[in-house]
Amino acid sequence: MDRMKKVPVREQEADIRNKNFEEVCYGYNEEEAVAEAARCLNCKKPLCVAGCPVSIDIPGFIQCVKNKEFEEAAKVIAKYSALPAVCGRVCPQETQCEQKCVLDIKGEAVAIGKLERFVGDWSRENNIDLSVTAEKNGKKVAIIGSGPAGLTCAGDLAKMGYDVTIFEALHETGGVLVYGIPEFRLPKDTVVKTEIDNIEKLGVKIETNVIIGKTVTIDELLEEEGFEAVFIGSGAGLPIFMGIPGENANGVFSSNEFLTRVNLMKAYKKEYSTPVKIGKKVAVIGGGNVAMDAVRTSLRLGSEAHIIYRRSEAELPARLEEVHHAKEEGVIFDLLTNPVEILIDENGWVNGMKCVKMELGEADASGRRRPQIIEGSEFVMDVDTVIMALGTSPNPLICSTTVGLDLNKYRCICADETGRTAKPRVYAGGDAVIGAATVILAMGAGKEAAKAIDEDIRNSVN
């Protein structure tokens, strides 16, 4: 075995998986996991830990895996994270823990994500009980939103003995884990559901179908329902459109709508009632992970699927692994291309998209080369469905109904690194504060806020 190379991970073949919704990556089996774990140098001063937003004791759990003490490994991770099977799958490890791994200097980093995923999956398959909590302290905390930030904050507080209730606007819990990230990257019924069940096993109560700001307000929770603190983890779920002509044509969707129909409402299964309309040739506008999810989903629904991105491949914000997977599956990348108008047929349906070719000019203040239009490069792409995956911003609903919260110019809630907002007893974290980011950063914010909430409640009691 070459110590400098990762143990390869088994995957569904590209030409088969691009027609189904089953998970692409099979993950490691016990043997492969143990072999990969043996590559870890068990550094005295592990750099990988600093690269993890929730500071998991990475060498600690990897040594357990190496020694085949899988239950022990699960317990090590559980001290830091309640969602290992999720994070092991969707974290961009190449820019976090694995980027810091010393093996990465001369060879390939230890596959920390795949090992974490293995431990998460193993403990689910073996029904490992990780629900150790402190004695109940009778203090109530409300969590708004059941995405990664809220789930983590709730789990940590429950472990400290708090009486925690999560309020979720949708009919299912998990936030972007259930409505956004597709089944082929993150299986819902097994992986996501089990990790949420684990949080419920800690005694966390979940109320779905409650929209904070409409069904009940934050002030009512604090003043009338006896909650001592509220954590806002409502994410950044508002879609951005381009504002170009024709955008309201039939056949133009936000990636949020398209992915919600497919993932949350299971429109791809015929026994579910929600329809999804997809054409023969789909253009997904954008280059991030959501764009990759949307384009790979379109492919699986039987369309010819294109990524339209205004910069070049080097600037694609999506994870390398996802771009690679998309290409293998047959997604066509139209780079340095930008739509300027959506063309509409006599019935109001998309029947083409006017685009321009771009080139990269001088670097702007952020250091990125600014794309600019090539004069006279206009052309028409023959497409019948357009999906806008240009990013999202926080929903203003909560802030507009809560007096005393400050917002920044991006409409994100102002909170310090501990999660404390301008309003006493109200905390916030995740995408609601930093704008659309990653699952693990949201979890890190949920953790910090749980600490701050505990500290403040203890101080106010004494």
Place this chain on the structure above:
Amino acid sequence: MFKILKKELLTEDIYLMDIEAPRVAKSAKPGQFIIVKTDERGERIPLTICDYDADKGSVTIVFQKIGNSTLEMTNYEVGDSFKDFVGPLGQPSEFIYENIEELKNKRFLFIAGGVGTAPVYPQVKWLNQNGIKADVIIGTRSKSTLILEEEMKAVAGELYVATDDGSYGFKGLVTDVFKDLLDNKGKKYDHVVAIGPMIMMKFAALATKAYNIPTTVSLNPIMVDGTGMCGACRVTVGDEVKFACVDGPEFDGHLVNFDEAMRRSRMYKTEEGKAQLKTEEGDTHHHKGEGSCGGDH
């Protein structure tokens, strides 16, 4: 789970249900709506709120059997529960924020079309509770499709009914009644609220525009989440794109692009037709119902 407390058949295809939903009942205001999902596999359907009772913890919805999901809802009986029921959604009617004394000087006319009579009711009722008698025109196909007549009479000023076939009240369209009131009956109105099928709201808005009367309409586009996260319900109002679920559902009727809104609501017509056919006639159509589903494509 959200229990059905009452089920009543108002006409041959319009149903009324009281649903146990204490949080929604406590916060509901006129002009708002809810989203209901029958079971695990159901879709999310937006329905306007017809009435609410915070003490009983119940919310009244009225729906017409028009597609697969509403058809399925009719199979639920008192004591059964819907899996999901979320709300209140959308902005309340603007007038509830106005100064009551100033409101009392305003002459309101409500124009209700078909099942749109249901969302008009809580608005007229609210005004009545605040000492304001609003006039109401209800337009419907025939006497047998008229709903909530007695309820409306109890809270409205004058109530006018128009039927397409003349089987009850005035024979003709709501806009005919409207013009007759202004031209021949000496009526004057400061504000019109029109709620009903998109086509009726379009023509009501055109009619009121001719008399220069500010007009509010309540749009009913396709929705998924109803909380502003997807934009399925986007509509053009004036020069702006709005999400009906969070910015509306009520908008200035003179600024709404109705043609675009109507075109967008037909987006899933064929799929709906197929689904309904499958439910009504069983899974016997192996050609997936294409060409025989009544869709418009």
